[in-house]
Amino acid sequence: MKTIKLLVLSIMLISFFNCEDDGPNLQDIQSVSIEDLYAPQEGGQGQPISGTFARFDFETGLQTESETEWDVAFRGTSIIVNGGTSLGTTDEPERTGDAGVYIFDGTMAEMVAVETSLIIQDSSSGYAIQSGSGNGWYTYAGPPTYLINPTPGKILVFRTRDGKYAKMEILSYYLGAPENPDAFSDPSRYFTFNYVYQPNEGVTDFN
């Protein structure tokens, strides 16, 4: 009798501790690969720059034409977020959300927890992701290859327009993400990147 009571108690205790606390429904993180997102630009190379930015939404994982439902946008080598204020270049969209970004030095796998204090937004004096080779996401190789290469070890960490987080590694700036790009024959301004999206609002880790 005593043994059975003990057994039942044990089983109940064990089950109690093994019971998972479901809590509110947590969605899984999403790991996505995007290929050849086209980000055309008019002008540049000393001429005034213009052209529509190619807008992207982490939640849908798709390019969008929406003026509000976007987190990050690309034009040529420029990358902007839907947060802060516009730099005022021609055709640049108004910011309608609270997105921000910072650059983490490390590998995609090492970026496990967002440091929210480092997040900055675009402003009227410059984009959060700085322009110019070596300052932001890319390095311009110069002679002899003249390639635009995404700098290894730079992870873009985003806060989306609505308070969720994503980390992104840009892999290529050329159409088809070739293994040996040729700056003279491979069309450029095609972004290939991997990202991990944390769909749970306010959650800053990517587990």
Added chain:
Amino acid sequence: MFKKITLLHLLFLCSSFSWSQAVFLDNDSIENSLDEVIISGTKTIRTVSSLPLNASVIKKDAIEKTNATRLSDVINEELGLITVSDFGGAEGIQMQGLDSEYTLVLLDNQPLVGRLAGTLDLNRISVGNIKQIEIVRGPSSSLYGNNAFAGVINIITEEPSEGFNGYLSSTYETHKTLDNSINLNYKKKKFYGSVFFNNYSSDGYDLIEDDGLNTVNKFNTNTLQIKFGQNISESLKVKINARYYAQLIDNIAPNSLSGETFTAEDNINLIVSHESDKLKTDLEIYFTSYFGDEFLDDDQGNRFSESFYDQILFKPEIKTVYKVNNQKELVFGLGYKYESLNRTYFDLKPKQKSPFIYFQYDFNPNDKVNLIFGGRFDKYKEYKSQISPKFSGIYKIGDNESIKVSAGYGYKTPDFRQLYFNFSNSTIGYSVIGYNVVEDVLNQLINEGQIANIIVPIDEFEEPLSPESSFGLNVGYNRDLNEKINMSVNVFNNSAKNLIDYRVIANKTNGQNVFSYYNVNNVSTFGFDIKTKFKTDNYLNFTLGYQLLYAFDLDARNAFENGEIFARLTPTSPAFRLKKSDYFGLYNRSRHMGVFKVNYNNLEKKFSANLRLRYRSKYGLFDSNSNNYLDKYDTFVKGHFTTNISLNKKINSKTMVSGGIENIFNYLDTENISSLSGRIYYLRIKHNLN
């Protein structure tokens, strides 16, 4: 347009070069008259074997037998020396892993100017009348001041011997390359005179077709060298050396632009020497100028661009050698350097004026040891004046064995370009501003609305740019195993700091960057070389040499060690962190280099032949994986051999015919090595005039 300097400068026939007569040799070497003699190590006559420095000599005979027409060909066959091209095409010398801008190049003891991008183009120096090339490795600013950081190369031209002699020489090579020389020498009693003229021209070649450009453009070069010497009395001599050089190269650029590049140079040196029993004094007054003008026209003949470069150097120097006795010799010297530059992309015409003073004490405390102490003080207004000490010593372990050590300080002042450049690239849009004009030019760009944001505050440019400096150590061991075999081992270490590099100082509104210069790099090069020469019999001799070189940027090494550097295996794979062992080192340095030479000399049959092999292990030219450093995962230029062969035959008492092939195995790397154009065949005739 082209400046016609010819007549003006030829009239100005004053220059001098002299062998100091006071000799400081150790007794053994006087008997062995085949011992090589060198003056660049100490500014006095010494034998190479007794000199406590890491030094070597390439003699005329060796140069002749290889039939080299260009100086870079001769230098490339020396162990541990590599010629490297800068982006302007000038070929300079990399020594002990240090860049070509850090080697001082002298012609008849005097420096040449005209380093448009830091490198002195070796091919400005004709090979036809070289008596010997002296190479001193290790910092030598204690005697030579500015630029003698990695070492010194002194090209010494011939001086006439008694009577009349001379020669004519003509060489024809692949790519329609022609080299013709005439040399006339006369010496009688108290007077000598010599004239040397060389014309060197080529059609050039193109390694990459359909890019509209040539790898090497068609060029035509003339050199005229005139020397006079007169003994005014028993103890007083006057010498004058003059040289004029002119080169015209086709200039071809993309978008159907074409034009020409013209460069002209003159050197004039006057030496007055006075010699008494123990004291020998030389007064040398030297002037040199280098002028370059380059233009491009479009296909309509309209002038598209033009730029010029005009630099002069004036240097009077007086040197006294006091021979206390056979064991002690003192050298004392002082002088003044005046240098000015006028060129396109400079807003002003900078000048550099610096007086200098140096001394050297060379003594044998006993008959096994020779020690040399020296130092030089160079005064500068724009930057910290420099004190360059040097110490070296040699110990004779036995008659055929010695060990030597030398340690010294070398420096290089920032050049005018790093201080005063003001250049904006009109197609891409970036700008380069010299350190001293940053405030003015940047403010101007800000007023024009061209600056988006400033990265390096302007007040960081208040402190003057420091000279680059290096401390070098060389330890060597030399042994004659027997009459037929000699070997030497040299270990070296150079620690250079404050090396000047460029960085982004501001972003422009057009998305491009503004660059300027700063003192940043700490570089360490170290390694060793081992060389052996052996004769099998009276006909054959061999040389075998190997060098191991490590050349690192110390801050880069730290960055790797701290895990700050990443790479990708392929451009589209995720990045990963690199380790300290993944850092390869500086660009364009090979870890391993080797030379192998075979010489066959048959005096009876008046025939000689030689075979020379050169090996260079893999090296990186640029950062291919965009992490700003040269690491294991970058793309490297493949290691390779180049093999050259020459045959020489005297067909009568005055005439020699030579033929040969360079790069016999036709090694090509058209992407990366622009100096190799495949197999080069040549034929040469040399005729002595008496």
